[in-house]
Amino acid sequence: xxxxxxxxxxxxxxxxxxxxxxxxxxxxxxxxxxxxxxxxxxxxxxxxxxxxxxxxxxxxxxxxxxxxxxxxxxxxxxxxxxxxxxxxxxxxxxxxxxxxxxxxxxxxxxxxxxxxxxxxxxxxxxxxxxxxxxxxxxxxxxxxxxxxxxxxxxxxxxxxxxxxxxxxxxxxxxxxxxxxxxxxxxxxxxxxxxxxxxxxxxxxxxxxxxxxxxxxxxxxxxxxxxxxxxxxxxxxxxxxxxxxxxxxxxxxxxxxxxxxxxxxxxxxxxxxxxxxxxxxxxxxxxxxxxxxxxxxxxxxxxxxxxxxxx
Numbered sequence: 482x483x484x485x486x487x488x489x490x491x492x493x494x495x496x497x498x499x500x501x502x503x504x505x506x507x508x509x510x511x512x513x514x515x516x517x518x519x520x521x522x523x524x525x526x527x528x529x530x531x532x533x534x535x536x537x538x539x540x541x542x543x544x545x546x547x548x549x550x551x552x553x554x555x556x557x558x559x560x561x562x563x564x565x566x567x568x569x570x571x572x573x574x575x576x577x578x579x580x581x582x583x584x585x586x587x588x589x590x591x592x593x594x595x596x597x598x599x600x601x602x603x604x605x606x607x608x609x610x611x612x613x614x615x616x617x618x619x620x621x622x623x624x625x626x627x628x629x630x631x632x633x634x635x636x637x638x639x640x641x642x643x644x645x646x647x648x649x650x651x652x653x654x655x656x657x658x659x660x661x662x663x664x665x666x667x668x669x670x671x672x673x674x675x676x677x678x679x680x681x682x683x684x685x686x687x688x689x690x691x692x693x694x695x696x697x698x699x700x701x702x703x704x705x706x707x708x709x710x711x712x713x714x715x716x717x718x719x720x721x722x723x724x725x726x727x728x729x730x731x732x733x734x735x736x737x738x739x740x741x742x743x744x745x746x747x748x749x750x751x752x753x754x755x756x757x758x759x760x761x762x763x764x765x766x767x768x769x770x771x772x773x774x775x776x777x778x779x780x781x782x783x784x785x786x787x788x789x790x791x
Contacts, residue, residue: 493602493603495601496597496598496599496600496601496602497598499594499597499598499601500594500595500597500598503590503593503594503597503627504590504591504594507587507590507630507632507635508587508590508591510635510636510639511582511586511587511590511635512582513639514582514635514638514639582635582638586629586630586631586635587630589626589627589629589630590626590627590630590632591626592626593623593624593625593626593627593628593629593630594623594626594627595626596618596622596623596626597618597619597623597627597701599618600614600615600618600619600623600697601697605618607687608687608754609683609687609750609751609753609754610753610754610757612683612686612687612754613754613755613757613758613761614757614761615697615700616674616677616700616758617757617758617761617762617765619697619700619701619704620670620674620700620701620703620704621704621761621762621765621766621769622765622768623701623704624701624704624705624707624708624709625708625765625768625769625772627705627708628705628708628709628712628713628714628715629708629712629713629714629772631713631714631715632715633648633652633715633716634714634715634716636648637649637716652716652717652718653718654718657718658718658719660706661706661709661710661717661718661720662710662721663707663710663711663721663725663726663729663730664729665710666703666706666707666709666710666711666729667707667710667711667729667732667733669703669706669707670703670704670706670707670733671733671736671737671740673699673700673703674700674703674737674740675736675740677696677699678740678744679740682696707733708769710726710729711726711729711730711769711773712726712769712772712773712776714776723773723774723777726773727770727773730766730769730770730773733766734762734763734766737758737762737766738759738762738763740758741755741756741758741759741762742755742759744758745759
């Protein structure tokens with residue numbers, strides 16, 4: 482192998498490792514929960530203990546450990562009706578439908594991993610345009626695929642009962658409630674972008690590889706937090722209703738668009754990067770809105786009362 486080939490392989494290595502690191506555990510967990518013969522709580526008891534019942538706007542209210550089907554049931558605007566830990570058990574044995582993990586969720590996760598790998602690959606150009614492309618891929622498009630795959634629900638489904646209880650208690654804590662509120666998530670998401678682009682941090686990250694990686698992590702973490710708070714299918718404590726989340730999404734989109742226009746008008750040589758940021762952000766925010774309204778439509782359909790036969 483020539484030195485040039487070695488250099489090319491080394492440039493692709495971070496992207497490949499990140500993709501495999503995220504993709505393989507999720508796929509194995511999804512296949513395990515979809516093909517096992519015991520209940521989905523990971524301990525083989527066959528009972529559906531460990532249900533999460535949410536009341537109100539998508540609340541994760543308490544862990545219930547007893548007999549019966551372990552379902553994740555929610556009522557209200559943000560409820561997530563999804564089987565967890567052997568939901569749909571019949572005589573202590575979960576049905577095939579209850580144990581099967583959605584292939585669409587797996588495809589969504591793999592798509593998110595692919596976008597993440599693309600963002601870390603040598604295909605992304607250097608300079609200001611590359612910085613904006615990485616922002617879009619890491620902070621907007623990759624989180625859509627990752628969060629729509631419902632990773633928390635899958636974790637609760639395959640985790641041992643004790644770990645599931647701990648995760649449930651964690652989801653109910655005040656810190657998580659405040660952090661995952663859409664307004665807080667939007668402030669973290671948009672505020673981080675403003676800090677990076679309106680301060681010398683942007684130029685410094687182009688010259689410092691460690692700082693560059695730190696900015697990438699900031700984009701990914703804040704994007705996942707915002708996507709999860711606005712449209713995530715996973716259970717969330719006291720998640721506000723659709724109207725609040727739509728308002729937050731519109732506000733965040735407006736702030737993102739204003740920043741792109743401001744950079745276009747005031748920063749010399751940043752016009753192309755600002756255009757990438759503006760139009761790419763519109764596409765990502767539109768997809769996030771589609772995900773939000775699609776979830777709302779499905780929940781509204783489930784709540785619609787069945788007609789009473791004459």
